[in-house]
Amino acid sequence: MTCATTIERSTDIPKGAPGHLSFVHLHAHTEYSMLDGASRVDEMFRVAADAGMPACAITDHGVMYGVLDFYLSAQGTGVKPIMGMEGYLFLGDRRERPGQRDNSERTCHLTLLAADNTGYGNLVKLSSKAWLEGHHYHPRSDHELLAEHSEGLICLSGCLSAEIPKLIVAGDRAGARRKVAQYREVFGDRFYLELQDHGIDVQAPLNDELVAIGKEMGVSWVGTNDSHYTHKADSGAHDVLLCINTATELADPQRFKFDSDEFYLKSPEEMAETFKRWPGACETTLEIADRCNVTMSMGEPVLPRYEVPDGKSLGAYLHQLVFEGVDRRYDDVTPAIKERTNYELDVISKMGFEGYFLIVQDFVNWAKGQGIRVGPGRGSAAGSIVSYALGITELDPVGYDLMFERFLNPERIAMPDIDIDFDERRRGDVIRYVSDKYGSDHVAQIITYGTIKGKQAIRDAARVLGFSYGEGDRLTKIYPPLIQGIDAGLACALESAPELRGAYEGGGSPKEIMDTALKIENLKRSAGIHAAGVVIGRNPLIEHVPLKRGEHGEVVTQFDMNGIEKLGLLKIDFLGLRNLTVIELARDYIAKNQGIEVDVDSLSLDDPLVYEMLRKGNSDGVFQLESGGMRRLLTQLKPDRFEQIMALIALFRPGPMEQIPAYIERKNDPSKVAYLHPSLEKITEETYGILVYQEQIVQMLQILVGYKPGEADLVRKAISKKDRTIMAAEEPRFIEGCAKAGLELAEGRKLWALIQPFAGYSFNRAHSASYAYVAYQTAWLKAHYPVEYMAALLTSVKDRKDDKPKYLHMARKMGIDVTIPDVNSSERDFTPVGDTVRFGLS
Structure with a gap:
């Protein structure tokens, strides 16, 4: 058993050579502050490393979504990750649910950083309880939770929206001092007064007062920049995000926006210039970073405890x-x-x-x-x-x-x-x-995290920039289709789609829209489940x-x-899986309508009635086999064995589809069967000499090169992920193995080239077999009990406005009469009655 991977971080923050300025950003939002933060995590670390900053913090709004990504992205950068959060603090009991305005006035911001593993655990608990116990418009903690989970946490007094700054700006200096004393009592010397200056009028006098309080009460102060984007030039993209968030346009003078373009990851020199009026503010960032040392263990399974009988391991x-x-x-x-x-x-x-x-x-x-x-x-x-x-x-x-x-x-x-x-x-x-x-x-x-993909970025950009819906829609309609369900991205789309590229190069609104879309593409947009x-x-x-x-x-x-x-x-x-529901409904209907208990889990897989139906392409409503394309292929393939259903399910996808004509031809004309090499006949005999499954690559590597099964699967996976390092190391071994197996050098190279694309799109044989079995079960029910099966199928889609008419038409095409609803005799769902299906009332 391997040990957990514990990623150690240096606890020694370099202070730099004489004359060298250093600084650590302790208040920084990432794209995980969704539609408010525009900083991509990996880019933040590149900028911090290039500027010689020894550490950087993550402090997203009320969440820890990005903390693990942040921690792992720091590896190899030389920049220590500091885990934190800008929490929402409710001034009252977090279980209260006041009206929106009252709640807003009584909810403040607060910057929290994990100093050690205990502090990280408390940060997790604070964030979780704020959501589970205090969520009301925002995930809110309160002073009770802060006191309960303060150990190991460093607390900064926060931005203009925080409790202490609000009191000072409101003129309540005595109240501010009482709160400073309260925070210091909870956090001790881990409490710092936070200074910020983005050129907003109130900030300089606020900072003056905070420093005065600090000197008077013996509390250190620290400078932060409340970063929401990485570069100053990104303020425009951030503005677009805010407009998406608030459903406004850039031209709207009343929209929510930041008061300056200074909310970025500034260099140490810029921060030194910003805080020269308040000596010590920059130096304290290094002190705090030096105190923050969290390690996270990964790799060790943390399985639930399963209770076994006494005396048993x-x-x-x-x-x-x-x-x-x-x-x-x-x-x-x-x-x-x-x-x-x-x-x-x-x-x-x-x-x-x-x-x-x-x-x-x-x-x-x-x-x-x-x-x-x-x-x-x-x-x-x-x-x-x-x-x-x-x-x-x-x-x-x-x-x-x-x-x-x-x-x-x-x-x-x-x-x-x-x-x-x-x-x-x-x-x-x-x-x-x-x-x-x-x-x-x-x-x-x-x-799950939703991101702003290419088409969505175009639509969002067009709306925010004030263009008509039609302008954005026109561009999305000439956006290239997904490749195996994956959006290659706007940059690739501009290269691969001539019409889209032409619109962009023509300038004007298309160029403005797509330039804006490129800035926000792939940023986090939403959280789902x-x-x-x-x-x-x-x-x-x-x-x-x-x-x-x-x-x-x-x-x-x-x-x-x-x-x-x-x-x-x-x-x-x-x-x-809806099709499992259909199977169970059909079994129930057969029992009620015909008095027969059907066992679909012990079926013979060579039922002539099933294959006769499939050869005719009558696979509407059959799991995995009901699309128009699949029905056409069934009429061409004329399947007569279960393994052929397996192969068709594996091949009917972008990429392997190009092998389908050859597969069908060889199945129907054995004289066309040809093998890649005589030694590979055994592993491709079932599929007529064509590679269909991932396991066939593994077997090929075993036979030709002598890999162990597990080792061969690792190579297959590396090829599928285009891991160039592993591929470069394995190619000579593969070709040498082919030579020992009697293949010419050219044949070995040809085989290596053949498995490159196939490894990426080939299908898992076990999955194909499992899903082919469900396909066969549904086909068997449809072939032998069509009335009950159609009633089950219709019940399963009764709330789907697009599918229900399709299956009603299918039933009538099969000669099954679907009677109109009858308030006296219809049940809630579709039900079989003799040779007819009675419409349900629900």
């Missing part, structure tokens, strides 16, 4: 359940099956993931016990015989020749990734079970990650899925 209990499952799954447990099972268990044990499999099997089998339909598998998990034996997946990995190392690679320790499909009606029940079992404070959903991701903590999650509330009261992490994984927390995707 996690490993022993997993071994027991797995071999009980193997005996249940296989009529003949061959030595090969035992060997594979023991091998997988050994890999799982060495990686320390016994608890992971016990946790997943527990909620999956609970769901099945409650009559909740669970998908047969998703992703690479179906390649594990342990998963199959435990009931996590339903496809025999031995029978379908599925690869374990594609799921759990012994060459690279990483948390398994098992995503589970559930009947979408009951997904919430499974999450509630997990929440009840491990504790509601141990379970949360996972945040991952459609399926759930995190389960060993301890209450507030001890692991900052939390927030979703729009409907959900508890959500402030770190996204990637951050959750880096911290070693257990993340599982609980997905609701």
Whole structure:
């Protein structure tokens, strides 16, 4: 088991050579202050490093969204990351819910920085409780929370919107002094008076008074710049963000805007000039940075505690359940099956993931016990015989020749990734079970960050600049389509789309719009909730990650899925799949309408009626096979085996689609089958000599070069991600292996060139098999019980205005009469009655 990666930071802040100016920005907003901060994290560190600044802080508005990104981005820059937040402090009880104006007047800003790991933990708790207990327009803490979680935190008195500056500006100097004394009592010598000067009239006299108070009361002062963008030239892009946030135009004289263009990451020289009137303000930034030393551990799995029977270890209990499952799954447990099972268990044990499999099997089998339909598998998990034996997946990995190392690679320790499909009606029940079992404070959903993509940037820029909707819409219509669902970006679009480039080069409004769009493209725009991701903590999650509330009261992490994984927390995707709902509804309808209990989990995969229907292209309403393009391909392919459905699902995507004509031709005319090399015939025989699956690349690397399975999968993954370093190192080894296998040098190079693009878009065989199985189940139900299946399908889309008419038309085309609603006989949903479907009332 590898140890956690603890990233150490130097605690020694260099003061610089004589005459050298240094400074640390302790109040800086990033793009995670959404639609208010325009600084990209990596760029902030480049600027800080180039200016010789030894550290830099992150202090976003009321959130810690960007803290982990900030911490990791600092690696290798020589700039220490300081974790902080500009919190919202409510002057009263955070549980109060006053009116908007009263709330605004009583809510202040406050700058908080983590001095050590205890302080970081308290910052997480403050941010979380502000959301979970105090959210009202903003996530608000109060003085009670500050006192409770002050240890290890450095507090700066804040900007013009903070409590002490507000009192001074209002003329209440005595009140300001009382508050300084209160903060000092809570934070001790970790409390500093914050000075800022952006050329705003009130700031200089405010700073004079703060310094006077500091001298009088023995409190140090420090200069900050409340940075919201990285360069002075970025103030225009920041202005655009503010307009997007407030739905205004730049030309609107009443819109919200900053009072100057000085809110950027200034150089030490600029800050020295700004604060020369208040000696010590810049030097104190170095003192504070020297005090801030947080380390974060990553890489060590932090799995929830799974309770096993007395006297059993996690490993022993997993071994027991797995071999009980193997005996249940296989009529003949061959030595090969035992060997594979023991091998997988050994890999799982060495990686320390016994608890992971016990946790997943527990909620999956609970769901099945409650009559909740669970998908047969998703992703690479179906390649594990342990998963199959435990009931996590339903496809025999031995029978379908599925690869374990594609799921759990012994060459690279990483948390398994098992995503589970559930009947979408009951997904919430499974999450509630997990929440009840491990504790509601141990379970949360996972945040997602929406970014301003190319088309959206164009629309936003056009509106903010005051152009008509049509002007922005015209440009988005000539924006190139997504490539495999990915937006390559506006710069690439200008290169690849001649019409768009022509509009830009023509100048005028298109150029102004796109120049503005380029400045805001890919900045964070909004926070949402991952459609399926759930995190389960060993301890209450507030001890692991900052939390927030979703729009409907959900508890959500402030770190996204990637951050959750880096911290070693257990993340599982609980997905609701409508087609599983359709299967269950159809089974219920068949039982009620015909008195037959149908078992769709033990179907023969060579049913002639199913393949006859598919060969005719009558796959409307069949999972994965219902698009117009797929129906046409089915008529050309004329499938007669389950493996052909698997391959079609894998190939029907941008990239591999170009292989479909050759696949169809070879399937229908065996004389056309050709293999890349005789030694590769075995691994591509099923797919007629064509590479279809990722596992085939792994097998090719094993056969030709002699890689171990796990090692081969690492190379496949490196090629798919275009990791040039690994590719350059492996190419000679590959070509040398090909030569030893009897290939000519040119043949070896040709094969290496062939797998470059294929590795990037090839599909996982285990996933193809799992989804092909659901496709077959739905096709079987449609072929054998069309009335009940159509009633189920219509019920599943009853609230979808686009899909319901499509399936009504499909039912009538099949000769199934759909009767009009009848208040006396219709039920809530569509229901089969004999050979007809009765319209539902809901």
